[in-house]
Amino acid sequence: MAPNRSEGLLAEGIIKNFGAVSVLKNVNFEMRSNEAIGIVGPNGAGKTTFLSALAGAFVPDSGVISLYGEDVTAKDASERCKLGVVRTHQIPKPFGGMTVFENVLVAAFYGVNVDQETAYQYTLDSLSLSGMTEIANRQAENLGLLDRKRLELARALATQPKILLLDEIAGGLTDAEADELIVTIKELHNRNIGIIWIEHIVRVLLQVVDRLICMNAGEIIADGDPKTVLNNSQVVSAYLGGAAE
Known part of the structure; x- marks a missing residue:
């Protein structure tokens, strides 16, 4: 059942070109506010560009x-953040010279103006929800990859999102680290x-996820x-290269 337009996030006819390259081609998408949706597709399919469009990184x-x-x-990313849509980035970049706690506090204070x-x-x-309370006073630049990913998630959660975009x-x-992260994301859902x-x-x-989307060549x-x-x-044909088990 399609969601009521007042219940979630809706994208209609999204087109984005970078020069002569057409990255998103008339993409239509809708979700209820409490859905968990996965997006897959080959490299260059337009997945991250689409996520960026939803997050407000650019105007299509x-x-x-x-x-x-x-x-x-x-509305830009900061405005959408205040409305409840926030994203994480594929490559975590914590604020240098700050502790884990300070990184998250900055996100909470400026992300929602409280x-x-x-x-x-x-x-x-x-910090509690993302499993980082015990290392809250550690310098963020000294974290390993899993904890950097957790910090990226904690900063997003500090803005009190209604819809979370994960790249x-x-x-x-x-595999073991990914399984740890899954526990946290399941709790968010x-x-x-x-x-x-x-x-x-x-x-x-x-x-x-409850629902899966596959993108290829800028289209769903x-x-x-x-x-x-x-x-x-x-x-x-486009992504898996063979039947799924």
């Missing part, structure tokens, strides 16, 4: 993006935070039940 050349019935096409006491509480909650947050992790998650590690996505070529999508002939 054509099309409309709306959030809970409000047109947010022209008073210091509230920002402090948001920070503590986010390959499990990328580069071992259980708390009715909507999730749109780009990931190449399909087994990771399948443990969390399949959208629906994860197992059905993975066995779609277009998806197999």
Whole structure:
């Protein structure tokens, strides 16, 4: 069932060109606010560009993006963050010279424009939820990859998102590390935070998402039940290279 336009995130006719290269070609997408959606596709399919469009990193050349019935096409990332849409980045870049706690506090204070006491509480909650309380006083630049990924997630959570956009947050992790992260993301989904998650590690996505989208050459070529999508002939040809087990 398609969501009511006032209930979630909607993208209609999104087109984005970089010079002569057409990266997004009339993409249409809709989600309920509490869905968990995975996005897969080959390199260069337009996945990260699409996530960036939803996050407000740029204004598309054509099309409309709306959030809970409000047109947010022209709103930038900071404005959308305050409305409840926030993203993580594939390559975590913590603020240098700051502790883990200070990194998250900055996100809480400036991401949603709250008073210091509230920002402090948001920070503590986010550190606890992301499993970083015990290393809150560690210098962020000294963290290993898993903890950098957790910090990226904690900073996003400190802005109190309604919809969380994840860009390959499990990328580069071992299977055991990815499994640790899955536990946290499942908990976020259980708390009715909507999730749109780009990931190449399909087994990771399948443990969390309710719905799977495959993109190829700037278009959505399949959208629906994860197992059905993975066995779609277009998806197999474009991405998997063989039938899914």
